[in-house]
């Protein structure tokens with residue numbers, strides 16, 4: 001249950017930040033937060049990461065539904081003993097639903113976090129993307145660490 005609360009908090013923060021950007025910024029408007037590193041830019045993306053598959057909304061609905069069902073199944077099945085796994089899945093669930101809401105009601109995703117990592121202009125993203133990425137990374141770290149530990153115990 002606790003992991004769904006993490007997802008709900010992510011969805012809330014994601015939707016509130018997107019609502020704020022849509023309400024208070026013109027499309028393309030740019031606010032400098034940290035010169036040459038972090039900007040808030042009002043941006044829209046009708047695709048997935050790096051703008052791939054522009055406009056393929058049905059594809060995104062299907063994939064996101066599969067992702068959401070898969071995460072809920074995993075939360076039910078595998079998070080009795082794995083708290084870290086549960087937190088990772090909760091973050092991913094919140095992120096997936098956050099972008100799903102945008103795709104359903106706006107037919108595009110609102111992005112606004114514009115960073116330059118080592119002067120590479122990383123694609124503009126949002127809170128939902130961040131939660132998805134942190135969740136994915138956490139899941140990999142946990143699987144690497146936990147699987148390793150399990151094998152050691154069994155060995």
Ligand SMILES: CCC[C@@H]1OC(=O)[C@@H](C)C[C@H](C)CCCCC(=O)CCC[C@@H](CC)/C=C/C=C(\COC)CC[C@@H](O)[C@@H](O)C[C@H](O)CNC1=O
Pocket residue numbers: 045047048049050051059060063064067095096099100109110111123124125126129130132133136
């Ligand atoms: C984060 C997944 C993208 C997110 O997937 C989702 O919604 C999921 C739930 C549904 C998708 C239809 C299915 C996954 C597609 C896989 C994918 O795309 C490969 C991703 C790799 C990933 C490593 C884990 C890179 C990261 C990139 C970015 C995130 O940087 C923090 C740049 C984000 C910007 O391009 C921004 O414009 C994107 C826009 O917000 C819409 N977001 C999505 O489609």
